[in-house]
Amino acid sequence: MIDVLSIASEAYPLIKTGGLADVVGALPAALAPHGVSMRVLLPGYPKVMARMGGGREVAGWSDFFGGPARLIAGRVDGPDVIVLEAGHLYDRPGNPYVTAEGVDWPDNWQRFAALAFAGYELARGVVEGYQPQVLHCHDWQAGLVPAYVRYNAPVPVRTVLTVHNIAFQGRYSWDIFNALRLDHRAAADGAIEYFGGIGYLKAGLQCADAITTVSPTYAHEIRTVAYGMGLEGLLQARAEVVHGILNGIDAEAWDPGRDPALAQNFTASTIVDRAGNKRAVEQRFGLEAGDGPIFAVVSRLTWQKGLDMLVPLCDELVARGGRLVVLGSGDAEIENGLRGAAMRHPGRVGVVVGYDEALSHLIQGGADVMVMPSRFEPCGLTQLYGLRYGCVPLVSRVGGLADTVIDANEVAVEAGVATGIVFSPATEEAFGEGIRRAIALFHRPKVWHKMQRRGMKSDVSWELSAEKYADLYASLLGLKRDDDTDD
Ligand code: ADP
Numbered sequence: 001m002i003d004v005l006s007i008a009s010e011a012y013p014l015i016k017t018g019g020l021a022d023v024v025g026a027l028p029a030a031l032a033p034h035g036v037s038m039r040v041l042l043p044g045y046p047k048v049m050a051r052m053g054g055g056r057e058v059a060g061w062s063d064f065f066g067g068p069a070r071l072i073a074g075r076v077d078g079p080d081v082i083v084l085e086a087g088h089l090y091d092r093p094g095n096p097y098v099t100a101e102g103v104d105w106p107d108n109w110q111r112f113a114a115l116a117f118a119g120y121e122l123a124r125g126v127v128e129g130y131q132p133q134v135l136h137c138h139d140w141q142a143g144l145v146p147a148y149v150r151y152n153a154p155v156p157v158r159t160v161l162t163v164h165n166i167a168f169q170g171r172y173s174w175d176i177f178n179a180l181r182l183d184h185r186a187a188a189d190g191a192i193e194y195f196g197g198i199g200y201l202k203a204g205l206q207c208a209d210a211i212t213t214v215s216p217t218y219a220h221e222i223r224t225v226a227y228g229m230g231l232e233g234l235l236q237a238r239a240e241v242v243h244g245i246l247n248g249i250d251a252e253a254w255d256p257g258r259d260p261a262l263a264q265n266f267t268a269s270t271i272v273d274r275a276g277n278k279r280a281v282e283q284r285f286g287l288e289a290g291d292g293p294i295f296a297v298v299s300r301l302t303w304q305k306g307l308d309m310l311v312p313l314c315d316e317l318v319a320r321g322g323r324l325v326v327l328g329s330g331d332a333e334i335e336n337g338l339r340g341a342a343m344r345h346p347g348r349v350g351v352v353v354g355y356d357e358a359l360s361h362l363i364q365g366g367a368d369v370m371v372m373p374s375r376f377e378p379c380g381l382t383q384l385y386g387l388r389y390g391c392v393p394l395v396s397r398v399g400g401l402a403d404t405v406i407d408a409n410e411v412a413v414e415a416g417v418a419t420g421i422v423f424s425p426a427t428e429e430a431f432g433e434g435i436r437r438a439i440a441l442f443h444r445p446k447v448w449h450k451m452q453r454r455g456m457k458s459d460v461s462w463e464l465s466a467e468k469y470a471d472l473y474a475s476l477l478g479l480k481r482d483d484d485t486d487d
C-alpha cells in the first residue's frame with residue numbers, strides 16, 4: 001500500500017463549489033483498488049465541521065497562524081478525512097473563498113498557508129502512527145505545500161501538484177512572507193516569487209516533484225501563452241515532470257440506472273424512459289412541451305465557461321424551436337442576460353439562479369443537449385455526466401472537452417462513433433453554428449439516439465486514470481507496482 005495524503009480546499013460530499021470537489025472526493029475510492037490508501041486533508045469550514053461529529057482529535061496547536069487549531073480525523077460518507085479545525089480561519093459564513101457579497105476573504109493568504117502548513121506537519125509525523133509517503137496537493141490552495149517540504153526541515157515525503165485551473169493562482173504581496181513560516185531560502189531562491197509578489201500556485205509548480213493536470217490537452221495548452229496565464233514559461237521549463245491525467249466520474253453517485261434524483265431511472269437500453277425526466281425538467285422550469293431539443297446549462301456563469309456568448313444566441317435558439325434551461329450562478333451580467341431571455345421567452349427559456357445538486361442530476365437525465373462553450377476547460381465534468389446520462393454535449397474544442405467528446409461530423413456519424421457536437425474556435429459565431437448543428441441532428445432521431453447510446457457507453461470511469469496516478473506515486477517513490485505486468 002502507498003500512503004497518500006490529498007490536500008485540498010474542497011471534497012464532495014463535505015464541501016463543493018465545483019469539479020475540484022468531485023475529483024478530490026472520488027479519488028480515494030478510485031485509487032484503493034490500485035494499492036493506494038488516500039486520506040484527505042480539508043479546512044474546517046462550518047459545513048465540514050457539522051459532519052465531523054464522530055471524529056477524534058489527533059493533533060493540536062495553541063497558536064496556528066493567529067489562533068488555536070486542531071486536527072480532527074474521521075471517516076465521513078466515504079473518504080477518510082483529516083480536518084484542520086481553526087475557528088479564526090474557517091468558521092464563518094459565505095463560501096470557502098468569498099464573503100456572502102462575493103468578495104475574496106482578505107485573509108485567504110493565511111487560511112490557505114495554514115492548510116498547506118498542516119499538510120507539511122502531517123508529513124513531519126505530527127500524528128502518531130501516520131506517515132504519508134506522498135502529499136498530493138490540489139490547486140493554489142495547497143500550492144505552498146511543496147515549498148514547505150523543500151525548504152523547511154526535511155521530511156521523508158514526495159509531492160505532486162495537480163492543476164485543476166491555472167486561472168486561480170493565489171497571488172499576494174511580499175509583506176506576508178514572514179508570517180508564512182517558510183524558510184528564508186525559499187525567498188532567496190526565487191522559488192515563491194511571482195511578478196514581484198508571492199505566488200502560491202507558482203511555488204507549487206516550482207517545487208513539486210511532479211505536476212499533473214486534469215486532461216492531456218490542457219497539459220499542452222498551459223505551456224502556451226494563450227492558456228498558461230503567466231505560468232507557461234515555468235511549465236515549459238519543467239515539461240518533463242508535467243503529466244495530463246484525465247478526470248473520471250464517480251460512477252455510483254452518477255448512475256442514471258439508480259440515481260434517486262431522477263424522476264425515472266434508465267439505462268442505455270431503456271433510454272426511452274428518459275422521457276419521464278424530460279417532463280420533470282419541463283415542469284420544474286415552467287417550459288411548454290415542444291418538438292425541439294432542450295438545451296441545458298449547469299455551470300458557474302463566468303467568462304471561462306463562455307456563457308456570455310449564449311446570451312445573444314438565445315433568441316435564435318428559441319426561433320429555431322429549441323428550449324433552454326439554466327442552473328447556475330456567477331457574473332451578474334450573465335445572470336441578468338439569461339434572466340432577460342427567460343422574460344422574453346416564457347415557456348421556452350427557464351433560469352434557476354443558485355446551486356442545487358439534485359436538480360443538476362435531473363437536468364442531466366432529462367435535457368437533450370448539455371451546453372459548454374468554454375473558452376478554456378481544464379477537464380470539465382459536466383460533459384462527462386452528460387455523456388453518461390444521454391444528454392448530448394455541445395462543447396468548444398478546448399482542454400478536456402476536446403479529449404472526451406467525439407464530434408458528430410458526417411464521417412463519425414456514419415461510423416457510429418460520434419458522442420456530441422464540438423465546435424471551434426470558442427466564439428459566438430462558431431457556437432451559434434454548433435447550436436444549429438445540434439438542432440439539425442436532433443431532428444434525425446436515429447442518429448441522435450445512436451449518439452446518446454454511444455455516449456452512455458463511453459468510458460468516463462476512473463479506471464485508467466486511477467492507474468496512472470498510482471503509477472506516478474510509485475515512480476516517485478522508486479517502487480514497482482505489483483500489477484505493472486503488461487508493460
Ligand atoms: P468547474 O469545476 O470548472 O466549475 P466542472 O464541469 O469540472 O467545472 O464541474 C462542475 C461541477 O459543479 C459539476 O459537478 C456540476 O454538476 C456542478 N455544478 C456547477 N454549477 C452547479 C449548480 N448551479 N448547481 C449544482 N451543481 C452545479
Ligand code: GLC
Nearest residue numbers: 019020164214378379380381
Ligand atoms: C476545475 C476546472 C474543471 C475541472 C475541475 C476538476 O474546476 O475548471 O475543468 O473539471 O477543476 O478537475
